[in-house]
Amino acid sequence: MAQGNIVDAGDVLIVGAGLAGLFTALKLSPRPVTVLAGAPIGDGASSAWAQGGIAAAIEPGDTAESHAADTIAAGAGTVDEEAALSIAREAATRIEDLLRLGVPFDRDIEGKLAVGREAAHSHRRIVHVKGDQAGKAIMQALVAAVRACPSIRVMEGLSAYELAIENGRAAGVFARPAHAATAPQPLLIKARAVVLASGGVGQLFAVTTNPTQARGEGVAMAARAGAIIADPEFVQFHPTAIASTRDPAPLVTEALRGEGAILVNKAGQRFMTAIHEDAELGPRDIVARAIFREIASGRGAFLDARAALGTRFADAFPTVYENCRSLGIDPAREPIPVAPAAHYHMGGILVDARGRSTVEGLWACGEVASTGMHGANRLASNSLLEAIVFGARIAADIDGSVPEGRAGHDIAPPVIGSASSPDTPFVDQLRKIMASHVGVERDGSGLAHALTEIARLERAAGPASLFRNIATTAKLIAASAYAREESRGGHYRTDFTEPRAPWRHRTFVTLKEANRIAEAAIAALPAAQKEETQVSA
Template identity: 45%
Template sequence: MGGVQSLRTDLIVVGAGIAGMSAALHASGRRVVMLTKAAFGAGGASPLAQGGVAVALGPMDSPEIHMADTGAAGAGLCHEEVVRVITNEGPARIAELVEWGALFDRRPSGIFQLGREGAHSMDRVAHAMGDATGAELVRTLASAIMRSSRVEILEHHMVVDLLFEWGRVVGVVAITREGRPLVVTAAEVILATGGVGQIFAHTTNPVEATGDGLALAAGVGARSAGLEFVQFHPTALVGPDLPMALLTEALRGEGAVLVDDRGERFMPAEHVLAELAPRDIVARAIAVRRRLGRKVLLDATGLGSLESRFPTVVELCARQGLDPSQDLLPVSPAAHYHMGGVVTDLEGRTSVPGLRACGEVAFTGMHGANRLASNSLLEALVVGARCGEDLAHESHQTPVAVNDGHKHSNFPLADSPWIDDGGNTTVADELRWIMEAGAGVERTQGSLKVAREQLHDLRRRVVPQPGELAHMMRVANLILKAAETRTESRGAHFRADVPWSSRCWLQDLVFEGDLLIPPHVVQPAAAVG
């Protein structure tokens, strides 16, 4: 590989969000190279997270109650032991963040000011700076990273390949914005690349969320699961912004309501929890009305001044000439979070030696068929830390020397792997609309079949080089396969042609690489709720 720059380190972290930074910080004694597609601390979904961290800190709350709420939202597919561990370890991770300088919102007495969001039975969502929790956690973790001499940060580097030799992952191939290749080898690679929202036309996810980690893992035969479960956030602000601006669920927790363009409130007739029903139920109720030509609006005018409690929402609305304290806000569901991902244990280990994953890219079984609001940051903090701590306690391994003839899925070519640099924007948009129409809030066998055929035609017409478009195509194909296979409705996966759940589908659909393991050989999930 003459002319290609190379580095060796102990640990590679791909992604610089809350999960990746948590892993790097807890991998004490390990030299870490962290690669991020964006500027450090600025890219990915973590800085955009408005809602908060769900954690049992209230006097009437407990990890057991939190666990029960998680299981109820997850529609029978949450993995019991995973939920137990994560809900129990949450308070300690919050305490650690406070020690590192995180400024959570507190009441005058000094106790945490906890909010309530959809499908929670208790006030348990800890916020920072009102609706800027993600940004505050990123600031805290990034400051700790910058104080560490162990972590080298490589900004604007996209990983386009995993190096695979002698049955294990031994490093990565990355490309800079300028097109320069870099090979980094290490004893372990952690994928912390976030979600897949950019494969849909309507999404709250940032431009970096192109399914990179899931596609890279599939390329080396790693197991993945839960891919059919894509959560659509009910209340994205309708307007010109792409990605769409999110109107946090905490607004509904404070009392904001959903009305149609006749001013009629409709959620009390849909679910006993009304606007605080699980996200899949609220999203479908909105989608049905929009499909019938009605507008849906979020009415927060009864909440008074929002500048101190929801400064991010106020700013996002102001960009579109709206004042949430006076105006009704037009909303629509948008792809927001992927419950599926690379199968891992609680320490981030995947089915492939040398490869780990944490955060949204991973499938621990925590979220089941539908994520409980604000459980994502909790999982990222807990599993990220456990992953790093486990690696810190392992005996140090020497990075494998990579030979010129090493096995990998593809070696990058000359063109840019970024969609916006490579002239592939039109093709990416075509893919997004295929997925939006075929595998959106509601799916049918017919819509999924059409989407599969259209994607097959697109992949035949366009053979992308390694990078974002190739990752998006691979992940879209996996999601469509899973959604076609699960012939029931459960959680975020709603099949309008089979709008009921079946006990025989109380199991995870698992892929090995790009191949679906026949469902009858998959062990049923240990269900909660």
């Protein structure tokens, strides 16, 4: 019940209305749940844009152990092997959940689920919907189920910006109208349990496939509350976004390469065969860097599906086809210009096997969380699987550990003010800095420069600005990338081009530790490059 600028959600509050958030809410039914959504549910979530599908070892001859082995191999030495295997073993059960919710996965002529092949998978194990519409179809089914569920209350048009903390425990969030230019009064939404399912970080970079809401604010909220953040330096850049000025950049699903599309340069030369034994189906980080270098060299990069699909393109991959046509490209007749784009964050809030963070009362799932499954480089189509597996686990854990009742009354006031929108020129500046210095290829000098610029923007915005969340997550990524003096998976440093044995482990960092790394990096810059700066606490 609302009282002034306080809303008592009563029991469980889920921040985020993508696949992870909505699936968790449905799994908690009939327990009372409030879902907080910045946009109408079904809009603004990366899940709805997912073109690949969900990985599951359901084909005869395939096994969860094989799926886990492929996940571990793609993760470049830092995957939590127990997490990978346990998630792979739950895949078939979670697919059945989605089928019961009405998701129309593709079937073969015998009526069995059809499975496709994607990069770095040893079997055909990706379940799709109409080729490239899995995310859209899954979200449509979940939204319909949530709308029809009497135990789920949806609060749309509100964005959380700070965790409400009561005696060291998460007890709700402070929120504001998502699209208002000003909001003088913060809104406190109280709850006994908080689940962050707020999405990824793509919009911290100038070129991304992610929606505008994917600014990493959930990671920052948790970090400022003292949570441990895992593997923030590992950002996956999808190799094949359509090269254009559109923001977000339209994605060209990896499934096209699974069906035989090849990568060529302006001269029509196929370049991946000389780089990796699996050519276009090599790990995403290797393909992304190869494309990045072709573009940097002036040779350009194009995905050519003419021989593989030809006139079947529109029917086989309608989303990609329409995106191409809207940009004046006919993919059935000409190669598609492509470029890497920030796509998925392997890092995030550290959670255990039940989805619990290191802050009491706070769970996390989906892209905002780091379960250890992805390591340094996510295997294709594992993200939606991880989201639904952990949604189910969190629901079971909350049911078994959080008694129903009301949140307390000793909640600390917010640190961040909500007087103005975070959509300032600072955001555009930050995105350019991150793309230039914390992108597909990085080096120590560039990362130190990025940390200097992030600190400058933080000071200019002020400590109570909503921009602080965006800058905080950017700092966590850049500082951890600076500290990791090697190349591994999605993290590639031109000054440390090989993996190094001492770094064959995950990163676990707090905001205080990231601040110390940033201060040291800035101090180490040559005087000619250094700006007078101070890292905010």
